[in-house]
Amino acid sequence: MHELFTGPNLPSPIISSKNWLRLHFTSDGNHKLRGFSAQYQVKKMTELKSRGVKMLPSKDNHHKISVLSQMGVAQGHNMCPDPGIPDRGKRKGTDFRRGATVHFSCDEGYELQGSKSISCLRVTDSYVGWSDDRPICRAPMCGGQLRGPSGVITSPNYPVQYDNNANCTWLITASDTSKVIKLTFEDFDLERGYDTLTVGDGQVVGDQKTIFHVLSGTTTPDLVVSTSHLMWLNFKTDDTSGSLGFKVSFEEIDQGSCGDPGIPAYGKREGAGFRHGDRLYFECLPAFELMGKKNITCQKNNQWSAKKPSCVFSCFFNFTTPSGVLLSPNYPQEYGNNMHCVWLIITNPESRINLAFNDLSMEKQFDFLSIKDGGKVEMT
Numbered sequence: 258m259h260e261l262f263t264g265p266n267l268p269s270p271i272i273s274s275k276n277w278l279r280l281h282f283t284s285d286g287n288h289k290l291r292g293f294s295a296q297y298q299v300k301k302m303t304e305l306k307s308r309g310v311k312m313l314p315s316k317d318n319h320h321k322i323s324v325l326s327q328m329g330v331a332q333g334h335n336m337c338p339d340p341g342i343p344d345r346g347k348r349k350g351t352d353f354r355r356g357a358t359v360h361f362s363c364d365e366g367y368e369l370q371g372s373k374s375i376s377c378l379r380v381t382d383s384y385v386g387w388s389d390d391r392p393i394c395r396a397p398m399c400g401g402q403l404r405g406p407s408g409v410i411t412s413p414n415y416p417v418q419y420d421n422n423a424n425c426t427w428l429i430t431a432s433d434t435s436k437v438i439k440l441t442f443e444d445f446d447l448e449r450g451y452d453t454l455t456v457g458d459g460q461v462v463g464d465q466k467t468i469f470h471v472l473s474g475t476t477t478p479d480l481v482v483s484t485s486h487l488m489w490l491n492f493k494t495d496d497t498s499g500s501l502g503f504k505v506s507f508e509e510i511d512q513g514s515c516g517d518p519g520i521p522a523y524g525k526r527e528g529a530g531f532r533h534g535d536r537l538y539f540e541c542l543p544a545f546e547l548m549g550k551k552n553i554t555c556q557k558n559n560q561w562s563a564k565k566p567s568c569v570f571s572c573f574f575n576f577t578t579p580s581g582v583l584l585s586p587n588y589p590q591e592y593g594n595n596m597h598c599v600w601l602i603i604t605n606p607e608s609r610i611n612l613a614f615n616d617l618s619m620e621k622q623f624d625f626l627s628i629k630d631g632g633k634v635e636m637t
């Protein structure tokens with residue numbers, strides 16, 4: 258067997274005809290796409306119905322889900338058009354007939370601008386319409402006093418670009434003095450070196466001695482935990498160039514804990530405690546290289562000794578495990594130019610390899626994934 262994949266089409270699952278499968282990924286000097294994601298499983302030959310290459314029915318890329326458009330058409334004189342749902346918000350009410358009222362609300366951390374409720378009213382004898390437009394949900398204004406047990410803080414205008422010359426301060430107070438505040442970064446993109454978010458402990462905003470981090474660019478810690486029931490944040494931007502901004506969430510947790518730092522994608526974690534002195538151990542799946550620290554310890558100041566590591570897929574690897582994940586380097590971000598990656602999956606002679614793709618997107622006719630199990634056909 259020798260299969261060559263390129264372009265945007267998802268291949269059918271593949272079963273090797275021998276006990277090994279060789280994958281070769283090549284890209285040319287320009288135009289990068291997302292690449293591919295696949296997983297394999299080793300199966301005993303007796304488990305497989307037929308020997309050799311079997312092309313299972315292709316997973317249809319174009320699942321036909323018929324969606325009837327219900328956009329904006331006024332339906333006669335008794336029904337208002339569908340008012341829709343605001344981005345980052347919700348709507349209560351599905352009755353759009355004359356006299357009906359629908360209500361809107363925004364997701365946590367967003368403010369509603371406009372009407373909370375609108376009604377379908379008679380406009381003329383032959384026409385009905387909503388009493389107002391659908392409202393919008395936007396990030397609240399710059400700064401404020403926030404209280405536990407949890408909440409969300411975003412840069413002004415988020416997820417739209419923040420303003421120049423901003424100087425916003427938030428003070429978070431836990432509901433109980435025995436609690437501390439855990440801050441988690443969900444989205445972060447500030448103009449590197451010029452726009453900053455400073456995170457500090459306690460309530461003295463700007464106090465140099467209490468600063469945990471001055472953050473800029475796209476780099477953040479996994480989380481920050483205060484040592485008392487108070488924490489402050491200060492967002493400052495200069496007079497040019499904005500960016501997307503940030504979204505952080507806070508939550509109060511018990512004193513003496515560093516909080517759950519999470520598990521790296523394509524990784525595993527051992528150790529379950531997040532309290533002072535507890536240690537977490539990390540490992541990556543086969544073919545993934547661990548970047549960063551293999552273990553981290555919860556320190557007395559409520560901070561982990563380091564960020565959790567990340568797992569980066571290797572360009573060359575021999576798989577010998579009964580199952581595994583294969584990705585183009587950097588997936589789901591773009592792969593590089595001029596890549597040459599080779600992966601070999603090898604198992605015992607009584608078994609075959611079943612490879613299934615979840616995603617495939619490569620520059621057609623220039624970037625390729627070749628899969629071989631024979632050796633008769635050689636690419637040059």
Ligand SMILES: [Ca+2]
Binds near residue numbers: 623624
């Ligand atoms: Ca290319």
Ligand SMILES: [Ca+2]
Binds near residue numbers: 451495497499
């Ligand atoms: Ca700026």
